[in-house]
Amino acid sequence: MVEAKKIDSANAIVTGKIDNETLEAKKDKIAKEIAKKAKIQGFRPGKVPVKVVKKMYAADIEQEAISEAVKELLDEGIKQLGTAEIIGEPEVTKFDRKEDGIEIEIKVYTKPELNIGDEYKECVPEVELPEVSDEEVEEELKKIAESMAENKVSQKDTLEEGDIAVIDFKGYIDGKPMENGSAENYPLEIGSKSFIEGFEEQLVGMKVGETRKIKVKFPENYGAKEIAGKEAEFEVTLQEIQEKVPAEINDELAKxxxxxxxxxxxxxxxxxxxxxxxxxxxxxxxxxxxxxxxxxxxxxxxxxxxxxxxxxxxxxxxxxxxxxxxxxxxxxxxxxxxxxxxxxxxxxxxxxxxxxxxxxxxxxxxxxxxxxxxxxxxxxxxxxxxxxxxxxxxxxxxxxxxxxxxxxxxxxxxxxxxxxxxxxxxxx
Structure with a gap:
């Protein structure tokens, strides 16, 4: 006897009993299936007595028989619940062995019934969108032109913040040349903070062709541990000053x-x-x-x-x-x-x-x-x-x-x- 009872539209309880006769019948059936395939010493394949199989695999057979019976009970309960969509895993909340069988109680969870009309639209306010001005478009255009700027040689003779310094440099620690610490014709935007703190600032005011000695200290947490926290001296020569020239705002820029x-x-x-x-x-x-x-x-x-x-x-x-x-x-x-x-x-x-x-x-x-x-x-x-x-x-x-x-x-x-x-x- 199986009975499915709804607690509400999303929760239900399936109750039933697995009597001993049903359980024994399932155990016999499972044992017969095992006997057909079992290889047991002293018996020919497929000729192992069911009684022997039941004794040797008693625990496994019982477990499989109970699982099968519980599944059938649950399937019948779900069938009684009708078209409800089952979600989540059913949960066995009672498993009580009696002399004449096992009393089972299983909680079943279903997709709740929802009767949605148009009332949800009451939650949506009217929306007034701000306008986009011509000035905003022009401002964005300028940013695009700047982002696509080209570096061109400047007529300046003195390096300023925002300029691009094309430099040769050699780095020394304790008077010895640094490994990977030199470069030629290196473009460095002054103010970009892409070099060690203090390096770029000391270049401001240099003239093309001038050579300066720059002293800096590597941070304690610098990636290369062998030079972290150490003081360094760089010999820097300014080869050229470049400036960023924004792209012209025209059809070519659009393309x-x-x-x-x-x-x-x-x-x-x-x-x-x-x-x-x-x-x-x-x-x-x-x-x-x-x-x-x-x-x-x-x-x-x-x-x-x-x-x-x-x-x-x-x-x-x-x-x-x-x-x-x-x-x-x-x-x-x-x-x-x-x-x-x-x-x-x-x-x-x-x-x-x-x-x-x-x-x-x-x-x-x-x-x-x-x-x-x-x-x-x-x-x-x-x-x-x-x-x-x-x-x-x-x-x-x-x-x-x-x-x-x-x-x-x-x-x-x-x-x-x-x-x-x-x-x-x-x-x-």
Whole structure:
């Protein structure tokens, strides 16, 4: 006899009993299967008596018989629950051996029932986007021109901050030449802080053809340990002064910057204007997204699968535990009551996170918002390249730690909130 009873739309209990007759029948069947393949000394293959097999493999046979019976009981219970989508792992909460069999109780967790109308749209405010001025576009154009500047020989005869000094230098420590401490025609932008502290500053005021002795001290934490913390002297000759000349703002600049032979200054300006608008839109959207999320969590009251909430508490607790001192961590590990209190602190936060996940999923389906595998992989590859990692290694890590679904859901949330806000932009 199996009975499935819903606690609410996200949690159910399946109860039943495995009688001894059922268990024995399963043990016989399993033993017969083993007997066909078992190789036991004194018996021909396939001719081992079932009685011998049952005696030799008693514990394994019983375990397999119970597992099979529990699975059948659970399958029947899930069938009774109807179309509910099972999520998470079912949990055996009672396993009671009696004289006539085993009484079983299993908690089953299902996707909660959500009846989403249009009420979520009440959480989305109207959006007024700031305009992009011609001055902002021109300012960005200047920055692009500067970023594509060329170094040209300057007519100056005295080196100033911001100039590029083309220098020959030789370095000495304790009067001996430094290994890899010399170069010729080395371009150094004065003020870039790319050399040891104090080096660039001492070059200011030099004239072309002049030679100076520069004294500096290598930092204590310098990468090359053999010279870390040591004083050095450099003999520097200024061969040439160069200055950065911004690129001309014209169609050629547009072609180079956009890597498009068909581009011109007008298409570049439009691209810049759109880029600034997207940046401003992101700045306007971000605080509104946070308010939408808070509103959704407050607006809806839904049943939550206990196992998913507990799993989310685990995630939060693990993250928070990393902030604790070794002594605090040890106390938690050794004191079950303290650990229970610690977990309880994050229960509401975990519930809100789980609730939001189900809400976002349901609203995204209603709004026809989804994230394809291609979109996901593009983001993964981009993140990997930004962090200087191998994209395949990052994909493997995400898969092994079951983080792909989490990442995909985060992307769905971002995409959905953007769409909801885009739909509320005034004048569009």
């Amino acid at each position: 180079k910057y956009m890597n498009d032979e068909n581009a011109n200054l007008e298409t570049l300006k439009k691209f810049i204007k759109d880029s600034i608008l997207q940046r401003k839109k992101a700045e306007v959207f971000q605080p509104l997204k946070e308010k939408i999320v808070e509103c959704l969590v407050e607006k809806y009251d839904i049943d939550l699968p206990e196992s998913i909430v507990e799993r989310e508490i685990d995630v939060i607790v693990n993250n928070e535990a990393q902030k604790l001192s070794p002594a605090e961590l040890k106390e938690l590990q050794e004191n079950p009551e303290k650990l229970k209190e610690f977990r309880e602190k994050f229960k509401e936060e975990a519930k809100e996170r789980v609730k939001l996940t189900f809400l976002i999923d349901a609203i995204a389906q209603k709004e026809n918002v989804s994230v394809s595998d291609d979109e996901l992989m593009q983001v993964v590859y981009y993140e990997a390249l930004m962090q200087g990692q191998n994209p395949q290694d990052m994909v493997k890590y995400l898969q092994e730690n079951n983080l792909i679904p989490v990442m995909k859901m985060n992307m769905v949330e971002e995409k959905l909130l953007n769409k909801l806000l885009e739909d509320k932009i005034k004048g569009e």
